[in-house]
Amino acid sequence: MKFVKYGSLGIISIVVLAGLGIPLSPSPQGWLEFPIIPGLEDKARNLFFHVPMAWTSVLAFLVSTYFGFRYLRTKEIDYDLKSVSAAGLGLLFCILATVTGALWARFNWGSFWNWDPRQTSIFILLLIYGAYFALRSAIESEEKRASLSAVYSIIGGLTAPFFIFVMPRMMAGLHPGAKGDPSGKGPLFEAKMLAPNMRVLFYLSLIGFTLLFIWMLQMRIRTARLDYESSLEQS
Amino acid sequence: MSAFSSTVALFSKDVRSELRTRYALNALLMFVVTAVATILFALRSDVPSPTVLSGMYWVVVFFTAMSSLSRIFVSEEERGTTMTLQLVASPSTVYFGKLFFNTALTVSLTLAVTVLYTLVFSEFFIIRTASIFFVTVFLGSLGFASAATILAAIVAKANTRGTLYPVLSFPILIVLLMTVMNATARALEGEAFSEAMGDFQILVGYILAMTGGSYMLFDYVWKD
Amino acid sequence: MEEFLSVNQMYIVLGIVLLIWIGLASYLLRLDKKLQELEKRINKGGHS
Numbered sequence: 001m002k003f004v005k006y007g008s009l010g011i012i013s014i015v016v017l018a019g020l021g022i023p024l025s026p027s028p029q030g031w032l033e034f035p036i037i038p039g040l041e042d043k044a045r046n047l048f049f050h051v052p053m054a055w056t057s058v059l060a061f062l063v064s065t066y067f068g069f070r071y072l073r074t075k076e077i078d079y080d081l082k083s084v085s086a087a088g089l090g091l092l093f094c095i096l097a098t099v100t101g102a103l104w105a106r107f108n109w110g111s112f113w114n115w116d117p118r119q120t121s122i123f124i125l126l127l128i129y130g131a132y133f134a135l136r137s138a139i140e141s142e143e144k145r146a147s148l149s150a151v152y153s154i155i156g157g158l159t160a161p162f163f164i165f166v167m168p169r170m171m172a173g174l175h176p177g178a179k180g181d182p183s184g185k186g187p188l189f190e191a192k193m194l195a196p197n198m199r200v201l202f203y204l205s206l207i208g209f210t211l212l213f214i215w216m217l218q219m220r221i222r223t224a225r226l227d228y229e230s231s232l233e234q235s
Numbered sequence: 236m237s238a239f240s241s242t243v244a245l246f247s248k249d250v251r252s253e254l255r256t257r258y259a260l261n262a263l264l265m266f267v268v269t270a271v272a273t274i275l276f277a278l279r280s281d282v283p284s285p286t287v288l289s290g291m292y293w294v295v296v297f298f299t300a301m302s303s304l305s306r307i308f309v310s311e312e313e314r315g316t317t318m319t320l321q322l323v324a325s326p327s328t329v330y331f332g333k334l335f336f337n338t339a340l341t342v343s344l345t346l347a348v349t350v351l352y353t354l355v356f357s358e359f360f361i362i363r364t365a366s367i368f369f370v371t372v373f374l375g376s377l378g379f380a381s382a383a384t385i386l387a388a389i390v391a392k393a394n395t396r397g398t399l400y401p402v403l404s405f406p407i408l409i410v411l412l413m414t415v416m417n418a419t420a421r422a423l424e425g426e427a428f429s430e431a432m433g434d435f436q437i438l439v440g441y442i443l444a445m446t447g448g449s450y451m452l453f454d455y456v457w458k459d
Numbered sequence: 460m461e462e463f464l465s466v467n468q469m470y471i472v473l474g475i476v477l478l479i480w481i482g483l484a485s486y487l488l489r490l491d492k493k494l495q496e497l498e499k500r501i502n503k504g505g506h507s
Contacts, residue, residue: 003479005491013477013484020472020473021469021473078489123404127406130402131403135393135399135403138393146391147456148389148393148456149391151456152386153451154448155385155445155449156406156407159444160411161444162410162444164439165440166414219491219494221350223494226494226498228499
């Protein structure tokens, strides 16, 4: 557990320092200079902070669905506490991903919202989280609340794979690296476009924020347990 | 009784009780007429494009379905027949019986909207590729019903009438809505049948995933 | 120092983000500690 705690703190500190501190250079030499990506420039640094938010919100949804599934199997309320805790954090990261993405889009694509496939997906994820909590708040009975919301999150998860097939048919991708990227920046993740140091830092950032999510999740679960136990004692 | 015949029995019970009161059918018809009339007022004399028309077609279907499909389990709760149904029928029988009924309701709903659209938008709403259109409408209805049935069961058990249902169903149905709107626009624009194959594959996959998932999860919703 | 910062403005942003991150991280650490204390107290009271 110490590893999760100090690992996330350390890794994210490194990501912040390096992600914002390493200067851009037209002809990068070695590991301490980032290349200038035409059309993105300093905005490329968003990769280290915005993308992990989106990744974590999806991860949180999967974790929440998994614990929901475990609840349905075992009917142990502890799994429901875990499931809500993950969903709550997922909602937080989802909002952060949406807002940071929109801010970035304002300056890169000209407007806050463009209905790019990934913007649409995160919007739907936000709606699913919203519906999940709306459903939970509508049910009084604890067991009913736990099992109905678990079923709902699994049903929501079932639709997710279809977005991968549906989105590209409906709208052009604008994200750096997407097929329809209009500025012709091409696939950002092809070896030439994303410099090795940026790639390493990006993966480091994903790991760091995943650890942070795990740590926060554990704290939330512990709080939920205390809350639940004290509510039992009072009744 | 075999599983299939008891499913059919449950289905025909719902159909008979529906035909006796005609509550859902009448409400559905009035809803469709109101929605289409509102669209007509909004459009005035503008010429809607196929994309706009196909979009509005499914908007009408979505909101009408939302107002009527949720009743399927709520009506059982209101009449106090849930317990009886739990005793006499297995959960999968109940699920498929309700699914068939909801499918029948959605198919009749889309037929009503189609007839109304061809009447009031006779100049613009021309189905150029009938095969795409009818396959889309049929698969779309099935998809709507498959997702709507499990959600209706959730809402009925949550004891919150109406308001929660559109909130829950929109994120689930949005994939389906996008696909059927796309395919319907193709039908109106007169594209070849093969062009819409990708859309149909998505629809069939969606229906299979939803019915399969609902079938597995229905027990947990249905049994308290 | 001031001259350097007005040329390399990214470091101003770096400072701000670092400050925010230090604030958030120390908040999380304190929350973690507080939780541990609470767990100890409640579990002691609950089982004895």
